[in-house]
Amino acid sequence: MQNERQSIEISLKNSAVFSIGEKAFLDKLIDQSQIHIFPKGHVIFTHEEQAKRFFIIKSGWVKLYRETLDGTQAIIDIINAGQMFGEAAMFSGGVYNCSAEAAEEAMLVSLPLALLKSEIETNGKLALALLQSTAQKREEQSREIEHQFLQNASQRIGCFILRLANQNKPGGIVIHLPYDKMLVAARLGMQPETFSRALAKLREETGIRVKGATVEMDSLEQLSNYACSACSSGFPCKDKATVVC
């Protein structure tokens, strides 16, 4: 399957960690890779399950979460193309430390954890890339915490929409929410009811237009003025996120 190999190679090149990989290394990865296609709702792995492989997303969205004692889900992250997950099992005794589920139909590439671990020890470039990507994830997580504290519900939604937007377009901007409003609400740490009300308030305050999963506005500025004023990193925080030292 020459096509499949190429497609996997492209996926790896698109991911932060393997983009710097040399041809020989990538070939080795591809030999041991697998492609998976999961429908919406499919559970990819569960918390505490023995971990043999980690994943890179080709397309679609994946929800990372944990179940609390009373059965409710705590959303850890919702990630998409280019992102890697499950690799942290390497550092937690070989078991996954959260559950993963396809939030929308998802195409994934999986690789053996053992391969990654052995490569790190001998490949300094890879280790640095992995550290770099981990540092960045911590930046993002750190920003999330800050937002959780400093922004109210409406501002968090505004911030979320801003980060979905392609900042290059100057004129009217159209954004589609990538998944259920319920899931967005969970992602932002609020109840669906609060989300609904907060979105209505955001609409009033900033003049954005919401219809179903579609959000329209004339410029990002009206939104960033409202949402980013409470944030320590200013607009756009996507690029400026700070990390725990």
Added chain:
Amino acid sequence: MQNERQSIEISLKNSAVFSIGEKAFLDKLIDQSQIHIFPKGHVIFTHEEQAKRFFIIKSGWVKLYRETLDGTQAIIDIINAGQMFGEAAMFSGGVYNCSAEAAEEAMLVSLPLALLKSEIETNGKLALALLQSTAQKREEQSREIEHQFLQNASQRIGCFILRLANQNKPGGIVIHLPYDKMLVAARLGMQPETFSRALAKLREETGIRVKGATVEMDSLEQLSNYACSACSSGFPCKDKATVVC
């Protein structure tokens, strides 16, 4: 100064990342190390400042924080002996990504960032140790977020005290808060007033005795029953924290 070299070596061996280091490597580190003693309140470095060195704590407490636009501080972490900080500047364009201040008189060892970076590329063991330690920090951060959501103010204080306690002693237990109550409050994401009231409630509910910065109790159990019931990882969560995948 043979004594000073030894003392630095001990500090490095006590830190998570360098504990596995070989003699030759440690010697190289020690040659380029410096010792600092900072009084309470001293600013060690500030956000966005050019970063040349990173630090390891020998003794005392260090507060990591960021300033928001309106001048209030967002506490990122408060760390003590054995912990490393400032090294993340390596991955954020060579500037520190938060400010650091001595929360109590602190003794620190500092090392050049460049040395760490160059070592990682050639020393696979070190890279793995660093990844491991980063993964663990993310675990802790992840737990903090969960606590923030699931526990109320009193439970968070209880959990904080539990983690200060040495679990080995069976009988009566005495704990000293390591720094200002105001700072503890900030650390736990609440106002000083809320902290005061929540601590009073905790006292009533669990029978712990608080006098100034001293906390006494007969057993940890009464506290863990109250504080850890809301937590997904049970007691003691210190060891069982889960990490973002």
Added chain:
DNA sequence: CGAGGGTTTGAAGTGCATCAAATAGTGTGG
């Protein structure tokens, strides 16, 4: 002793959660 923080207590307000119910969408089988 007295000034200045740290800490506690009181009173009122705010934002979000929760419970409840109505409404809008979406997909299914007849």
Added chain:
DNA sequence: CCACACTATTTGATGCACTTCAAACCCTCG
């Protein structure tokens, strides 16, 4: 193609935890 079932979303009403503002108290250190 429609009616039904089921879920997502919205809206209303109420409660609670924490915040905020204000003032008193208490340490401790010059």
